[in-house]
Amino acid sequence: MSVVKADGYGHGMVEVAKACREAGSEYLGVALPSEAIGLRNADFTGPIFAWLFTPGDDLVECAERGVELSAASLGMLDQIAAAAKKSDTRVQVHLKADTGLGRNGCQPERWSELLAAAKRMEAADTVEIVGIWSHLACADDPSSDVTVEQVAAFELALGVAEELGIRPQFRHLANSAGVIEHPSTHYDLVRCGISVYGLSPGPELGTSADLGLIPAMTVSASVAMVKSVPADQGVSYGLRYRTSEPSNLALIPVGYADGLPRAGSGRLPLQVSGERFSVAGTIAMDQVVLDIGDTVVSAGDVVELFGTGSAGAPTADEWAQACGTINYEIVTRLGSRIPRDYSDEAS
Numbered sequence: 001m002s003v004v005k006a007d008g009y010g011h012g013m014v015e016v017a018k019a020c021r022e023a024g025s026e027y028l029g030v031a032l033p034s035e036a037i038g039l040r041n042a043d044f045t046g047p048i049f050a051w052l053f054t055p056g057d058d059l060v061e062c063a064e065r066g067v068e069l070s071a072a073s074l075g076m077l078d079q080i081a082a083a084a085k086k087s088d089t090r091v092q093v094h095l096k097a098d099t100g101l102g103r104n105g106c107q108p109e110r111w112s113e114l115l116a117a118a119k120r121m122e123a124a125d126t127v128e129i130v131g132i133w134s135h136l137a138c139a140d141d142p143s144s145d146v147t148v149e150q151v152a153a154f155e156l157a158l159g160v161a162e163e164l165g166i167r168p169q170f171r172h173l174a175n176s177a178g179v180i181e182h183p184s185t186h187y188d189l190v191r192c193g194i195s196v197y198g199l200s201p202g203p204e205l206g207t208s209a210d211l212g213l214i215p216a217m218t219v220s221a222s223v224a225m226v227k228s229v230p231a232d233q234g235v236s237y238g239l240r241y242r243t244s245e246p247s248n249l250a251l252i253p254v255g256y257a258d259g260l261p262r263a264g265s266g267r268l269p270l271q272v273s274g275e276r277f278s279v280a281g282t283i284a285m286d287q288v289v290l291d292i293g294d295t296v297v298s299a300g301d302v303v304e305l306f307g308t309g310s311a312g313a314p315t316a317d318e319w320a321q322a323c324g325t326i327n328y329e330i331v332t333r334l335g336s337r338i339p340r341d342y343s344d345e346a347s
Contacts, residue, residue, distance in 0.1 A: 140202025
């Protein structure tokens with residue numbers, strides 16, 4: 001299953017889904033029903049799985065259009081059943097057990113109750129139980145014992161289902177980190193998220209390059225202007241940066257409205273003319289400044305914000321480290337003002 005939620009982790013849901021299907025990925029996974037309907041509206045057939053909804057969400061269109069849904073409580077299951085009845089169709093469901101993450105998922109003490117209710121609904125031809133699943137909490141930490149504990153908890157949940165005569169087509173637990181680091185979590189289906197985009201699931205597992213992954217996204221901009229300034233020139237809001245000597249400043253027309261973390265002020269690396277520079281001073285809504293010294297840079301020159309890391313350019317991993325966050329946040333927060341252009345070229 002290729003996970004394409006959050007607009008394909010900022011890369012563009014529809015284009016990513018096309019590439020994944022062309023590459024042989026059977027399932028597409030999203031968080032929200034609206035995302036699943038967006039895929040159907042883009043003419044995607046085949047299995048689409050959505051797992052996060054609230055009592056106010058209308059699931060009828062999902063039922064009508066064959067979207068598979070997750071139930072982690074009796075309330076969620078009842079909501080799915082109501083949509084199935086209203087649409088006069090049977091909805092394929094995946095029942096989710098909480099194996100330790102403490103987030104979405106049915107607690108062990110309520111698991112039998114959820115299974116029994118789903119089995120009754122299946123007998124009534126309202127739902128079809130096609131999956132039992134859970135989600136890993138610490139698979140990106142090789143030193144943690146939690147994944148072993150979660151596999152054991154998942155096995156117990158599967159055992160309870162087996163006792164009730166429930167044998168789903170798919171048992172799934174692994175996320176990207178599970179796929180890479182924990183073969184015991186693979187079962188019948190794996191859910192690949194961040195790794196689909198060529199990014200590492202976590203620094204403890206290594207960088208993208210360490211894992212043999214190539215980041216799919218390169219973000220670039222153009223220099224808007226270059227100007228010469230004297231020593232002690234203040235730069236950007238709060239004048240938190242001052243030039244140490246006469247220098248040149250390059251203005252880049254991107255800012256936190258485009259997804260650059262303001263927390264990276266003074267730290268985010270960018271590359272222009274083959275050299276790296278850290279953002280000088282505060283990241284503004286629409287622009288950042290680089291103190292380029294005597295490096296020859298002209299208006300219109302390409303600035304690489306982050307990408308594959310080739311030729312010394314920064315990566316999303318480095319941006320995440322600079323901001324005290326994770327690469328997931330770096331790519332998913334990119335704003336709509338940054339156009340997405342797609343290429344089949346590996347370069």
